[in-house]
Amino acid sequence: MSVQKTLNGNQTIAEAVRQIDPDVMAAYPITPSTAIVETIAQFKADGLISGEYVCPESEHSAMSVCIGAASAGGRVMTATASQGLALMWEMLYIAAGLRLPIVASIVNRALAAPISIHGDHSDTMGARDAGWIQIYSENCQEAYDNFIQAFRIGENLDVRTPVMVGLDGFIISHSMEVVKTEDDAAVKKFVGEYQSVYPLLDTSKTFTVGPIDFTDYYFEHKRNQMEGIENAPKVILDVGKEFGETFGREYGFFEEYRMDDAEICIIVMSSAAGTCKDAVDELRDAGINIGLLKPRVFRPFPHHEIAEALRGKKAVAVLDRCASPGAFGAPLFTEVRSALYDLEDRPKIVNYVYGLGGRDIQIEHFKDVAKKLARIAETGKVEEIYGYINLRE
Amino acid sequence: MAKLKDIAQLEDRLVAGHGMCLGCGIPLIFKVALRATEDPLIISNATGCLEVCTTIFPRTAWNTTWVHSAFENAAATMAGIEAMYKSLKRNGKLPQDKEIKFLATAGDGGTYDIGLQALSGAMERGHNFVYLCYDNNAYANTGGQRSSATPFGASATTSPAGSEIPGKLQRKKDLTKILAAHNIPYVAQANPARWQDLYNKAKKAFEVEGPAFLNVLCPCPTEWKYDESMTVKLAKTAMDTCVWPLYEVDNGKYKINYTPKEKKSVTEWLKPQGRFRHLFKEENAWVIEEYQKQVDEDWEELHKLVEMTK
Amino acid sequence: MKKETWKELTIGTINPNAGNSVQNHTGTWRSGTKPEFIEEHCIHCFFCWLYCPHFAVVIDGDKVKGFNYDYCTGCGLCAEECPTKEKSIIMVKENVQLAGGGEE
Numbered sequence: 001m002s003v004q005k006t007l008n009g010n011q012t013i014a015e016a017v018r019q020i021d022p023d024v025m026a027a028y029p030i031t032p033s034t035a036i037v038e039t040i041a042q043f044k045a046d047g048l049i050s051g052e053y054v055c056p057e058s059e060h061s062a063m064s065v066c067i068g069a070a071s072a073g074g075r076v077m078t079a080t081a082s083q084g085l086a087l088m089w090e091m092l093y094i095a096a097g098l099r100l101p102i103v104a105s106i107v108n109r110a111l112a113a114p115i116s117i118h119g120d121h122s123d124t125m126g127a128r129d130a131g132w133i134q135i136y137s138e139n140c141q142e143a144y145d146n147f148i149q150a151f152r153i154g155e156n157l158d159v160r161t162p163v164m165v166g167l168d169g170f171i172i173s174h175s176m177e178v179v180k181t182e183d184d185a186a187v188k189k190f191v192g193e194y195q196s197v198y199p200l201l202d203t204s205k206t207f208t209v210g211p212i213d214f215t216d217y218y219f220e221h222k223r224n225q226m227e228g229i230e231n232a233p234k235v236i237l238d239v240g241k242e243f244g245e246t247f248g249r250e251y252g253f254f255e256e257y258r259m260d261d262a263e264i265c266i267i268v269m270s271s272a273a274g275t276c277k278d279a280v281d282e283l284r285d286a287g288i289n290i291g292l293l294k295p296r297v298f299r300p301f302p303h304h305e306i307a308e309a310l311r312g313k314k315a316v317a318v319l320d321r322c323a324s325p326g327a328f329g330a331p332l333f334t335e336v337r338s339a340l341y342d343l344e345d346r347p348k349i350v351n352y353v354y355g356l357g358g359r360d361i362q363i364e365h366f367k368d369v370a371k372k373l374a375r376i377a378e379t380g381k382v383e384e385i386y387g388y389i390n391l392r393e
Numbered sequence: 394m395a396k397l398k399d400i401a402q403l404e405d406r407l408v409a410g411h412g413m414c415l416g417c418g419i420p421l422i423f424k425v426a427l428r429a430t431e432d433p434l435i436i437s438n439a440t441g442c443l444e445v446c447t448t449i450f451p452r453t454a455w456n457t458t459w460v461h462s463a464f465e466n467a468a469a470t471m472a473g474i475e476a477m478y479k480s481l482k483r484n485g486k487l488p489q490d491k492e493i494k495f496l497a498t499a500g501d502g503g504t505y506d507i508g509l510q511a512l513s514g515a516m517e518r519g520h521n522f523v524y525l526c527y528d529n530n531a532y533a534n535t536g537g538q539r540s541s542a543t544p545f546g547a548s549a550t551t552s553p554a555g556s557e558i559p560g561k562l563q564r565k566k567d568l569t570k571i572l573a574a575h576n577i578p579y580v581a582q583a584n585p586a587r588w589q590d591l592y593n594k595a596k597k598a599f600e601v602e603g604p605a606f607l608n609v610l611c612p613c614p615t616e617w618k619y620d621e622s623m624t625v626k627l628a629k630t631a632m633d634t635c636v637w638p639l640y641e642v643d644n645g646k647y648k649i650n651y652t653p654k655e656k657k658s659v660t661e662w663l664k665p666q667g668r669f670r671h672l673f674k675e676e677n678a679w680v681i682e683e684y685q686k687q688v689d690e691d692w693e694e695l696h697k698l699v700e701m702t703k
Numbered sequence: 704m705k706k707e708t709w710k711e712l713t714i715g716t717i718n719p720n721a722g723n724s725v726q727n728h729t730g731t732w733r734s735g736t737k738p739e740f741i742e743e744h745c746i747h748c749f750f751c752w753l754y755c756p757h758f759a760v761v762i763d764g765d766k767v768k769g770f771n772y773d774y775c776t777g778c779g780l781c782a783e784e785c786p787t788k789e790k791s792i793i794m795v796k797e798n799v800q801l802a803g804g805g806e807e
Contacts, residue, residue, distance in 0.1 A: 397752075409758035414756075424753065
């Protein structure tokens with residue numbers, strides 16, 4: 001039976017960690033995810049978790065400890081943000097290449113310079129090609145639910161790929177919400193027993209992990225690796241459905257909000273999607289046929305499903321909480337735009353970068369976007385394909 | 394005391410067909426050190442000569458469980474393996490009587506330089522594993538760039554001897570003492586020329602509860618530029634000149650394990666090696682003098698440490 | 704040797720074939736000299752076994768038996784470290800063979 005608790009994002013993650021009780025937890029403190037590791041440490045000090053907790057001297061070592069522990073053969077998690085994820089960068093690719101289903105909760109935060117402790121998606125977006133599955137959360141409830149599902153997805157034997165679960169720094173990590181948490185036993189049962197693949201600690205077999213490849217094998221090993229993330233979509237849907245059957249909250253690749261008869265559409269991820277829902281309601285009340293598409297899974301990118309969801313729309317605005325300097329649009333935009341290419345009757349599409357370094361995005365800003373979309377839908381012309389929201393010009 | 398003939402009967406955990414150079418010191422070290430435990434052994438190997446030369450896919454020279462993840466994190470990777478071992482054992486997911494030994498290893502580049510932070514962190518946290526550094530005084534795998542273990546006066550590709558600068562003008566980092574300052578149960582310096590000492594130290598390192606650190610001098614004919622048949626002779630010279638003293642720090646107590654009957658001049662160490670050839674030009678005589686001074690100081694300090702920790 | 708396709712490889716870059724480097728014959732690296740074992744001088748001290756970087760010294764129980772030239776690279780460490788008064792190992796010239804692939 002679920003219980004309603006008032007928790008912030010960091011507490012929901014820590015609560016899920018306590019319930020899942022991974023075999024090894026290794027994390028280094030960094031704002032705004034520090035409370036996750038502090039809470040885990042307190043759980044350990046109070047005897048509430050039985051797994052081993054390691055507090056390494058850097059995020060690079062935290063991910064290296066996770067890699068060693070996962071290779072050894074057991075369930076592993078970490079938590080970090082921003083510069084911490086950046087310091088892990090090298091090891092992210094190695095975790096994916098070694099097919100280790102580590103689960104990382106990433107409290108999304110801007111990257112320096114200038115240094116900022118506030119939220120945006122620059123950290124995880126920069127890691128989008130590291131080979132990890134990426135799931136983004138709108139609120140504390142989703143952070144909790146996504147984090148639990150991440151173990152089932154990543155550890156699936158057809159997938160065996162690490163997963164990062166994003167939640168927005170401060171906006172989610174430090175905001176109290178009413179969250180439904182599930183029974184410890186039910187969560188444990190849902191996540192299930194960990195199944196090892198070539199665990200180092202099974203010394204009845206001897207093998208070599210992480211060898212060097214020359215030009216004759218590297219390409220084949222990388223293709224072999226990609227099979228895991230390519231098998232993920234089906235598993236993500238199965239797990240999302242089973243989660244719904246078990247706990248009453250079902251998840252897919254993305255959420256569609258008032259999209260059925262929408263002519264224009266905003267695509268935005270994570271916490272801003274919550275604000276956008278209110279904007280959509282107000283705009284609908286004013287007679288504007290607008291909808292919201294909130295991507296949840298960014299890697300693997302559900303290109304086919306997103307294209308289908310946008311089929312027949314007149315104008316789409318993709319809002320990115322991350323810039324991709326020098327690129328033709330920010331990461332979510334380039335993915336969506338590419339996904340639309342094979343539609344014969346493509347919607348017009350524009351890109352807005354918003355919220356860098358924790359800058360607010362409010363209902364009024366979404367209404368401005370809606371105005372621009374309505375104009376594009378009416379004229380069939382895109383005057384400005386790329387812009388910024390709530391930036392002093 | 395172990396007999397060479399007896400340990401030779403044990404199975405090799407590192408086998409033939411590896412690609413290390415002619416006369417390489419690394420296999421000599423591992424042949425002995427890996428025999429110092431008969432328990433199952435898991436090795437975490439940093440990027441470097443040993444890793445590259447033993448695991449070119451689809452071949453592997455490892456006859457024991459072995460993992461490589463990156464250059465700077467052999468210690469952190471091993472910390473994770475050891476943490477998982479503790480966790481699974483404590484929670485009944487591994488048999489209680491299952492004993493496994495853990496060894497993290499890297500060259501001096503992966504230990505003195507890029508891996509120092511991860512090593513220091515793992516030692517401070519008290520993970521129960523042995524860390525073995527094979528110190529060949531350079532980034533030998535990539536062609537002999539300087540590391541902080543490269544000796545004073547040596548020519549390395551990133552600290553070359555030239556008409557103006559006579560090689561590396563910074564003193565070698567004293568890593569063994571840095572590790573001793575972590576107050577871990579066991580720290581030692583060894584040398585492949587003295588197999589019994591190396592074997593005993595490795596055995597102690599595997600047996601102590603908690604972290605242990607072995608720093609083993611590893612002659613490298615390719616980057617030190619000497620005749621490859623002279624690897625062991627040169628390793629002996631390092632002991633007899635006190636360039637690489639054999640000592641251990643056992644629960645904080647320093648002990649010197651070898652004292653030459655007559656301490657030889659450092660020129661005997663420098664002379665056979667091409668990387669020091671430029672020092673024998675008249676204008677560089679001061680470098681040799683300075684080198685000798687450093688060695689003498691270190692040797693003297695070591696004696697003081699023995700006295701102080703008696 | 705047939706090279707695997709990506710589908711045939713073991714997950715996670717794992718090489719399950721422990722110790723299969725013995726199929727690499729480092730003996731092909733020798734360039735002009737090789738050690739020769741003179742059994743009658745040998746005191747079976749095992750130094751040659753100890754100091755051979757390429758695991759090319761053959762032992763049987765407590766006796767040294769000679770060399771496995773499939774792996775001997777001709778570095779000469781064994782002869783250099785052989786302690787007997789009359790050397791039990793000497794380096795001798797051999798016909799230079801052009802190095803092959805180094806594999807079976």
